Amino acid sequence: MSGNNDYTQIDNLLREDRMPHIWCPGCGLGSVLHSFLTALNKSEVPLDKVSVVSGIGCTGRTAGYVKLDSFHTTHGRAIPFATGLKLANPELKVIVFSGDGDIGSIGGNHLIHAARRNMDLTVICVNNFIYGMTGGQVAPTTPLNARTSTSPYGCFDRPFNLPKLVTAAGATYVARWTAMHVRRLEKAIVEALLKPGFSFVEVIAPCPTQYGRKNRQSTGLAQMDYYKENSIIKHGADTKDVDIDLNGQIVIGKFVDIECPTFYDLQTEILGKTFPHMSKTQAEEASA
Amino acid sequence: MKYWRKPLDQDKVKPVHGRIILINERCKGCGFCVKFCPRNVLEESERVNAKGYHLVDAVKEDECVACGLCEAICPDFAIKVEIENAKEPTGV
Ligand code: SF4
Ligand code: SF4
Numbered sequence: 015m016s017g018n019n020d021y022t023q024i025d026n027l028l029r030e031d032r033m034p035h036i037w038c039p040g041c042g043l044g045s046v047l048h049s050f051l052t053a054l055n056k057s058e059v060p061l062d063k064v065s066v067v068s069g070i071g072c073t074g075r076t077a078g079y080v081k082l083d084s085f086h087t088t089h090g091r092a093i094p095f096a097t098g099l100k101l102a103n104p105e106l107k108v109i110v111f112s113g114d115g116d117i118g119s120i121g122g123n124h125l126i127h128a129a130r131r132n133m134d135l136t137v138i139c140v141n142n143f144i145y146g147m148t149g150g151q152v153a154p155t156t157p158l159n160a161r162t163s164t165s166p167y168g169c170f171d172r173p174f175n176l177p178k179l180v181t182a183a184g185a186t187y188v189a190r191w192t193a194m195h196v197r198r199l200e201k202a203i204v205e206a207l208l209k210p211g212f213s214f215v216e217v218i219a220p221c222p223t224q225y226g227r228k229n230r231q232s233t234g235l236a237q238m239d240y241y242k243e244n245s246i247i248k249h250g251a252d253t254k255d256v257d258i259d260l261n262g263q264i265v266i267g268k269f270v271d272i273e274c275p276t277f278y279d280l281q282t283e284i285l286g287k288t289f290p291h292m293s294k295t296q297a298e299e300a301s302a
Numbered sequence: 303m304k305y306w307r308k309p310l311d312q313d314k315v316k317p318v319h320g321r322i323i324l325i326n327e328r329c330k331g332c333g334f335c336v337k338f339c340p341r342n343v344l345e346e347s348e349r350v351n352a353k354g355y356h357l358v359d360a361v362k363e364d365e366c367v368a369c370g371l372c373e374a375i376c377p378d379f380a381i382k383v384e385i386e387n388a389k390e391p392t393g394v
Contacts, residue, residue, distance in 0.1 A: 028379060030379075033379055034328045037378075039330035039332050040333075040377075041377060045374070045375050045376070048377070048379065193377075194375075196374040200374075233333075234377075235332060235333045235337055238334060238337070238338075
């Protein structure tokens with residue numbers, strides 16, 4: 015949209031030649047990608063220092079749709095690839111954009127350890143409660159009683175509460191929004207991008223094809239409507255109270271925003287004692 | 303436009319007005335823009351695109367205030383909103 019101050023266009027960041035994308039009608043991933051690209055423009059981080067890392071899954075296709083340095087990695091390994099990028103070149107702004115199955119299940123251990131180390135990454139985890147691409151199997155985030163292709167009588171595994179998981183592991187910024195809250199999501203992503211340390215934004219998004227259809231929300235629109243009617247904004251809510259029940263209320267907002275030394279800070283400080291050339295000021299000089 | 307209280311600077315501020323550009327071949331008929339537009343500018347139409355999805359029409363384009371929500375929420379990058387200044391939207 016041209017000429018409006020509080021809005022930035024995203025044409026510079028979207029690979030329009032790859033449109034239309036593969037996502038289903040009513041899938042929320044496109045909306046989340048739009049919010050992310052707008053946020054990236056608004057945050058004014060230098061684009062040649064940005065890289066986007068995705069794993070496997072519907073959300074993982076994102077890396078192929080952005081006109082930025084991007085990495086489509088193996089299943090669950092988006093965070094380790096991103097960690098490697100960040101360690102090799104601390105100047106980079108590394109963003110992990112992937113789904114709940116990729117980040118929370120196959121890559122679950124990587125997630126908690128990156129949070130524990132406070133790696134300076136921005137993780138955008140799109141949670142649609144299901145493994146969409148592979149046929150709608152039950153995911154670690156599927157709410158109790160939800161029906162999926164592998165839980166036809168209702169899911170009886172207790173789901174992960176991702177904000178609680180990463181908060182416990184040490185993340186410095188934790189927020190949750192839905193694909194419907196485009197503007198607030200944009201704002202949260204800008205904050206997460208500018209936050210030093212491990213920042214985690216969970217985005218609840220519709221997957222009508224695999225999840226909604228089996229759980230009485232047969233279209234993406236019905237799911238978006240449900241988010242609109244059932245989301246409660248509670249900034250600073252204790253993450254132990256933000257569990258999601260099937261068709262229940264969804265607590266959204268910014269839950270955690272704290273200051274902590276990052277992996278790089280501690281590395282340069284502690285190793286700098288023994289290897290003076292690694293102390294931070296010199297590292298900064300070298301990169302300047 | 304109808305207000306519940308007359309804004310003090312009403313004669314100084316010209317409401318912005320938007321023009322909706324629809325990229326029909328990308329539309330998948332999800333209906334997000336129709337549902338969430340705060341001014342009910344868009345409406346599902348009878349027309350279909352090559353893939354058979356029902357397209358939308360900006361039936362009340364005069365009402366558009368260029369908030370950009372339809373553009374932002376469209377999951378298929380099929381809407382662009384252009385600002386046209388200095389045109390008073392007609393009654394609500
Ligand atoms: S399967 Fe679900 S998540 Fe994947 S593109 Fe379709 S609606 Fe989106
Ligand atoms: S820019 Fe805003 S007011 Fe105009 S059509 Fe889109 S959503 Fe409606």
